Amino acid sequence: MFKILCIFCVPASSMDVISALYGETIEVPCNNGAAMSEDPQLVKWKYDEDDGTPGAILTKGRDPEEVKIQATNSYKDRASITGDASLLIANATLDDEKTFTCMVVTSADIKEYPVNVEVHKRPLPPQIKDQATELENGKLTALGECIAQDAHPPAEVIWSKNGVQLADDGKTIIIETVDTEDPATGLSSTSSKLQYAAVKADVDSEFTCTVKHRLGPDQTSEPQTFSIHYPTERVELEVVSKGPIKEGDNVTLKCNADGNPPPTSFNFLLKDQKETVVDSDTYTLLGVTRDSTGEYKCSLGDDDNLQDAKNISVSFLDVSLDPSGMIVRTVGGSLPVMVQKNSSGEVKVSWTKDNGKLDKQPKFDNLKYSDTGLYVCQFSMAGIKQSRSFQLTVQGQPTIKSITKILSNDGQHKVLTCEAEGSPKPSVQWSINGTNEQSSYIDGKLTHKITVVPTLNQTVTCTASNELGVAIKDITLTSLNWENNDNREGDDGDDQAKLIVGIVIGLILAAAVVGLVYWVYMKKSKQGSWKTGEKESGDLRGE
Structure with a gap:
């Protein structure tokens, strides 16, 4: 000054x-x-x-x-x-x-x-130049040069790894900083070169350089990562296929190595067989079987001593169901059901009939029509599911269980009901014409109804038939006029019985009356003859 x-x-x-x-x-x-x-x-x-x-x-x-x-x-x-x-x-x-x-x-x-x-003058934003293409494990290598350009006074350059400032230790970290002045402008440029000895842990490390200046704020370069070269020290065999392995699956094996760059060839030891792959780290076993269960290994292509092993277990399930397919049996008969299984683990067995769950395995000692249906046996274990099935049809010739009649609510008709069993489904015929025909068929049971207006006392027949046979049953039907005159209600079969009993009783009473009259007549006749004879006899004695 x-x-x-x-x-x-x-x-x-x-x-x-x-x-x-x-x-x-x-x-x-x-x-x-x-x-x-x-x-x-x-x-x-x-x-x-x-x-x-x-x-x-x-x-x-x-x-x-x-x-x-x-x-x-x-x-x-x-x-x-x-x-x-x-x-x-x-x-x-x-x-x-x-x-x-x-x-x-x-x-x-x-x-x-x-x-x-x-x-x-605030420096221009920093940038890392002359970056290394790769770093070698443990070797001191020029990582790059950070330049803080055109500043006054000169700027300060700081190197960092993962946000932590690096300090020159003269061995694994060497930092050289130089300030130069532009003779035309007088502005200064600060150049900082970093030499760094990388380790395996630096694979994903981010390196940055930060420029500090009195005008502020601090300016930081874009983070840079570097490929670290180091030899393979460990291999690991990985079974890529997920979940339980079952017969028929394709199983991919992968050999992972920790070296960088990774090895270009691997040996896969498949039990007693050795397979070498080049420019790949995987090998696929096609369609494994239960015999594929065992120990597998992988190693470096040029060093079998550096290896890893894994055990592979292949699950299997063999099942059978007897009977199977379409099964036809006669009602009242029996049908044994047998299940067999062979597996590598615990198997769960469940049953369904027509998609409805059953509590246990079905047992058919006395076949019923209701046993007809689709039966499915499901087998499951870790990673494996199988099923077997059979379609059961229970057949029988028709049998009529009952035939009944009731008076309709309005008292003007009678409803006849014929209940039959049989399979295939029986057809029903009546010996009388009717209306309002209704029919249902459930589990081999057939219910058939008709409505009639009887005008005469008569016997009505219900006939049930299928391809296996015919069944017939009768019922006595009284006319509505008869019932109205007698003011009687209830079953016509009962009416008929009452009518017969009444006729029999009437005949007995009539016979008794005739016998009584005859007896009185005969008695009187005998009494008259005796008196005459007596008189005559008296007359004889009197003589």
Whole structure:
């Protein structure tokens, strides 16, 4: 710093310091920007040359328009003055780092206000150049160069791994930092080179360089990762196929090696068989069987001693069901059911009939029509499911279980019901014409109804038939007029019985009456003859 010599000048205060940005406009305040106590007659801005001699920039009189540029260098086109006497310098450069003095002339005094100007420049964003293509395990390698370009003052460069700053230890980490100055601009560029001895754990590590500068904020490069080369130390055999392995499956084996770059060939030891694969780390077993169960190994293609082994277990399930397919049996007969299974593990067995779950295995000692259906036996164990089935049909010739009649609610009809069993489904015929025919067939049981209006006492026949046979059953039906006259209700079979009993009783009573009359008549006849005879006899005796 140079002192300004002025015979009539009085230093106003200690020197002020201001900071400016490179390339921006510098505003240098006069009297630190404070208002003048008196309007100056003259304001002059000057500066110190490098050799200590003063250099003039401009002057300004009382008239705002009375500004005179005195500079003959770059300030001629870059300097101007504001209304409050502040000096403006456009396009700041490092050459503007100097002391500027504001000289104020008033009627009473001459004062000078020196201001020291510092010019700062924030560096460009950092970038890592000349990066290594790969790092070798344990070998000191030039990882890259980080450059913080065009700064003033020079920037600080920091290397980090996974966010943690690296420190030069002279062995596994070496950092060389160099500052260079551009002779044209005077700006500095900081170059930092990192040499690093990588380890296997650095495979996914992120390396960054951060530039710190007084203007802030910190600037960090894009993170970089590097391929780490290291030899294979361990292999691992992996069974890629998931879940329990069962017969018929394809099983893929994979040999994983921890080396980088990975090995290009592997040996797969399949029990007593050796298979070598090149440019691949997998081998597929096609259609494994229960005999495929055992130990499998893999190793490096050039080193069988570096290997790993895994046991593979192949699950299997053999089942059979007797009977199977379409089964036809006669009602009342029997049907044995046999289940056999052979497996590598515990098997769960369940049964369904016509998709409905059964509590246990069906047993057919006395076949019924209701046993007809589709039976499915399901077998399951880890990873395996199988099923076997049979369709059972129970057949029999028709049998009529009952034939009944009831009087309709309105008392004008009779409803006849014929209940039969048989399979295939029997057809029903009546010996009387009817209406409102209804029929249902469930589990071999047939119910057939008709509505009739009987006008005569008669016997009605129900006939049930299928391809296996015929069944016939009768019922006595009385006319509605008979029942209405006798004011009797209930079953016509009962009416008929009552009618027969009544006739028999009537005949017995009639016979008794005839016998009684005959007996009285005969008695009287005998009494009359005896009296006559007696009289005659008396008459004889009297004679």
